[in-house]
Every structure is written in C-alpha cells, then in structure tokens.
Amino acid sequence: MKKVLILGAGTAGTIMANTLSRKAGKEWDITIIDQAEEHYYQPGFLFMPFEVYTEKDVVKRRQKFLPSRAEYKQAKLDRILPDENKVLLEGGAEEKYDILIISTGCGVAPDEVEGMTGSDWGKKSHDFYTFEGASKLTNAMKNWEGGRLVINIAEMPIKCPVAPLEFAFLADWYLTKKGVRDKTEIVYVTPLSGAFTKPIASAILNHLLEEKQINVVQDFSIGEVDNESHKIVSWDQREVEYDMLVAVPPNMGDELIERSDMGDELNFVPTNRDTMQAKAADNIFVIGDATDLPTSKAGSVAHFEAEVLTGNILSYMKEEEMEERFDGHANCFIESGFGKGFLLDFNYEQEPVPGHFPFPHVGPFGLLSQTRINHIGKLAFKYIYWHMLLKGYPIPFVDHKMSYMGKKVARTVS
C-alpha cells in the first residue's frame, strides 16, 4: 500500500481527505493528522462580538467531517523530513508517506509586535482571529459604553484580508443598535494606502467608510503597543490612542514549517502557483493558508484550490502529467452592516470589479455593490461550509476557474 499523508485537518485538509477518499485508487491509504479535537468555523469569529453567532455556530468535533476511509490521528506535528519522506510527531512517533499534503494553515503571532501582549492584552486590547480572542472581545463589546475604538492591521498578508474592514462596518451597526455609536469614534488603522489591496474595490470601500464616519489612518506600520498610555505607535512615530484596541496581529504559518526549514520569513511554504507543488519536493503539495501564493488566504480559496489539487494528485498517483492549473480564484462576501453586504470575485490577474455573479445581468449577487442578498449569501456560507464545502462538493455554479462573465472589466487597447 502507498500512503497520502495530510498535515492539518482544518478547512483545506478536511476537503482533501474527503475528495481523495472518493477518488483515489484502492492501493492508497489516507492518513490525516491534527493537534486539536475541535474544528472551528473561523469566518464565524467575526460575528461573535456582535452577538450574531455563539460558540455552537463555530465549533464542532473535527472527526464528524472526516471520511471513514481516512485514518485520523490526533498529534502535534514536530517536523517534516522531505529527504526521508517522513514526518516526526511530538513524542517521537513518525509517519512515512509517498505523497504529503501540507495544510497547516496560519495563525496569529501577537508576540511579533512589541508590547502587543502587554498588560492591556485581553483587557483593553483584543483580537478576533482566534476563538479565545473573539470570546473575550464579545464581552468587551457588550460592556462598551463609548470612547475610541481602534481597529489595526499589523501587517499583510492576513487571512481573509477584508475581515478587519467588516469588523469596522459591523461595529458601526452594532453600536448604533446599542445606542452608543454617537459616543464612539471608530478608527481604522491600516498599513495599506487605502481600504483594500486592489484599487477599484479600495475606492468603493473607502467611500463606504467615509459614509459610515469611520476614520481611516493609512500607511501606518505598527512598531509598538504602548500599554501605559494606551496607544499604538508606528515606526515613523505616529500615535493613535485607544480606549479599545481590536488588533489583527501578524499572521504566520505554523512553527512546524520553520522547524522543518521549509518556509519563508513568515513560515509560508514556497509553492508552485500553477500545480500547487512545494518548490522543495515533487511529492509534497501545499494548500490553503499555508502556501505563499499571491491570492487571498480564505476558505473559499482553499475550496477552489482543492479542486485543482485533487486533479493533480490523482494524475501524480498515476504518474501522468498534472494538467490542472490554479488561477488564484478568490470569492468573498464582505459584510457591510445593517443587513447588507458586498461580493468580491477575483484571481491572480483580474482585480475585483463591479458586475453580477454568477450570472451576467441577473446575479443574484451584486459584485462590488451593497445588497441585502450579499448579506444573506455571507450568512449562508456557514451552512455551505459545514455541509458542502468541507465535503469537497462543488458549490453550485461556482467553478474553480474565475469567470469573466458578468464582470465590468475595462478593455485595454494595446
């Protein structure tokens, strides 16, 4: 028997275990390893502080979503030894493989910013990228009576790059509903030169921030959190004071990658952007937030990648040419508050533009326009995630290759 070993049973690893279980030849064993018993629906963390979701919406037992054909092991991964085709687990055990899939995602690293885990951490300063952080922040938001609420992105890239912006929009809505919006100044502090990384979307979102009276401080690269005087200080000595800081710390790949000496400076694994093979070895593939690919780190992206990767791994198993190519397709709903939302659809080459999705002129979703159905789409994502996406079933009408249909793309004349 030959073995596919999957490292990490989060969004991407779970999808791969499911698709390969359905499609790989009988001579293949599938093993998947994760350190924790619970599977978190991370997109739900955004909604917890606004009392839209609670724990039961976002946490489920991991094994429920894994196929019976795959063997699940709970262990912390120590390191990958690519030259020996094996992986060491904490405690000394080892696993051999013929094909390895790295899907260990990424996490927050607040210690990377001076002072971020100081005396304000968990009190006046919070994060919502972890379950624990989002839980604490939920209480802080409940008890909020007004003051300056500062949302800060430490550095790019971060997973779900629009989540901090959505946090700002939802805070505007939630605090209005609670009757304390007029006592609250919301400040959005970003290292970018605008609301988003891509120009057209950025212009539209900047306008919305203005409309909602959310102040923006841009080109702010955080150097330090000053816990004494409750302010964040940039490398070029600009300061923003806070009564509550909602911090998005640097996002980094797992330390396993560093221990294996397989990552870049943020522990992301250098990956072939077409085939999704690790640059380090032909029989290692990388998927989801763990890659260094220039597209969004998002569950929807992991899902598109999985379609490509499944095809490529099946070819690799049969020693055939890998024909599937990943185009960087990302598709994300942006919650904008008051029951509305946006939808962005883009890839490596095409930035998000206005239009309709998935059907030209019809939609039902509006690209880059604020509609109620987009908001419903965002909330429906939870159902789709638990029931379809993790199983690796195709999402109706949405292909892994981005479609240009329905997009208002400016034609460039050369």
Next chain:
Amino acid sequence: MPTKEIAGTTIDVTEEGFLTDRSQWSRDLAGALATEEGIELTDEHWKVIDFITADFQEKQAVPGMRRMNKVGGIPTKDLYRLFPNGPIKKAARISGFPKPASCV
C-alpha cells in the same frame, strides 16, 4: 509610459517614477533618484539596495519589511531612518525595481 531626463540619461518610468526597464539602472542613477527623495546614499543605504537587488533576482519581487529583517539582517528602525516615509517603496524606486505590489 512617460520618460524622464536624469543624471544625463533618459529613463522610462511609471507615473509614480518607478523604472520600467531595469537595464537602464546604474549606481549613478540610484544616487540621482535618491537625491530626488532628499536622501544622500551612504554605505548603509547601499547595503539595503544590494540586498533588494540580490533578493529580487531570486524571488522576482521586492522583499517586504519582514524579509529585510530576517533574511537581509536590516532592522525596521534602520530602514525608517535611512528611507523615511515608506522605506520599502522608496528603496525599491532607488534600486530601480517596480513599486512593491501590496499583498492580497
């Protein structure tokens, strides 16, 4: 694409003044581009420029802050001192590389 007269030659640049053809770059040109930014190049600056140049060859991208720290061994504080207000962007322009693409 606009062109620009500087240091006795003509160069092709983007609207924001980034070189579009690196073969037009020279160490003299770097000095002239730096002067435009109000910077006089010292050995410390050159250490940064040389790192960006070598790293670009390897990665086909201008290194970010963290890569400058970790791989290049250049602390963020120094970068802000050497190239005030947007060090990466400025250092990239002086080194003759494209404007760093912001991450997605």
